Amino acid sequence: MDSEFLICPYNQTHRVLRFRMPAHLIKCKKYYQGEPLQTCPFNATHLIRPDRMAKHLEICDDYLTAKMEKFYAATSSDGI
Template sequence: MSDCEYGICPYDKSHRILLFRMPKHIIKCEKNYRGPPLQTCKYNATHRVLNMEKHLKECDYYLRSIENHAVQIALSSRIPPKLEDGHDVDTSL
């Protein structure tokens, strides 16, 4: 069990939870929370934060999403190379 990753509960920093159990824990812990309202990250629902703008600068899930989106845009706007006779090069291998 030492190879499992742990996370810190956003509602109680003294709670150290196995990441695969975090979604269920957050639901229970949120009911007893009495602090300022936390926003839910739309890229990972277990991320609950006070300042979403600051969080998105550090959120791996958001950064991966942006990177994947940029790659998709680049691939969709790519113009296939042409042969000297004007036909497209067959890039399927």
């Protein structure tokens, strides 16, 4: 999933370099007229339809990473 290019959630025909996606989303949102999208709380470049957010969180690498970091911080006995 670490592709160099990502597909714009506002326009599926836009292939954008990963590091340019945040700036692209700001520009592309101005012209978007589709169904409102919800921002993933763990990665602002993930824009998802509200009815699909629960499914997205099941597979979101950023969510899973945050969840594991929180788990290991809570179970660490020596604080490291």
